[in-house]
Amino acid sequence: xxxxxxxxxxxxxxxxxxxxxxxxxxxxxxxxxxxxxxxxxxxxxxxxxxxxxxxxxxxxxxxxxxxxxxxxxxxxxxxxxxxxxxxxxxxxxx
Numbered sequence: 001x002x003x004x005x006x007x008x009x010x011x012x013x014x015x016x017x018x019x020x021x022x023x024x025x026x027x028x029x030x031x032x033x034x035x036x037x038x039x040x041x042x043x044x045x046x047x048x049x050x051x052x053x054x055x056x057x058x059x060x061x062x063x064x065x066x067x068x069x070x071x072x073x074x075x076x077x078x079x080x081x082x083x084x085x086x087x088x089x090x091x092x093x094x
Contacts, residue, residue, distance in 0.1 A: 003029055003036075003052040005088040013081075013090050021074040023081065023091060025050070028067045033057055035064035041072065046079040048072075049087065 005011065011027040029036065029052075037055035041048055052068060074081065074091075081091040 001031075001034065001054040002085050003031075003054055004084040004086050005090065006086075007031060015091070020076065021093070023072045023074060025070045025072060025090070026068065029054060032066070035060045035066050036068045037064075039068065039070050043075065043078065046077055047087075048074060048078045048081045050081060050083050050090070052084070 007030045008027040009030050012025070014024045014026075016022040016024060031054060033056060034054035035057050037053045037060070040051050040053070042051075043049070050070075050072070055064070057064070072081070074093075079093050080089055082088060083090045
């Protein structure tokens with residue numbers, strides 16, 4: 001299952017610096033039966049896509065959590081960052 005923005009509590013995207021741009025992305029899944037399994041990025045043209053994969057808590061390793069904190073370096077060619085399959089825009093370059 002891939003986490004969407006509308007299912008994240010306490011969601012924050014905090015830019016750090018201007019050159020290069022880095023983002024601290026944090027939040028907590030609203031799906032209480034799931035934990036964050038992994039976070040992946042991919043790039044298509046000037047869009048960086050962020051996907052947060054969830055795993056059913058019963059099958060997760062001990063110590064897994066539904067909260068996440070992810071540090072993302074934004075390449076110079078990227079104009080916006082989107083989240084999930086719905087591609088919600090979570091950051092755009094000025």
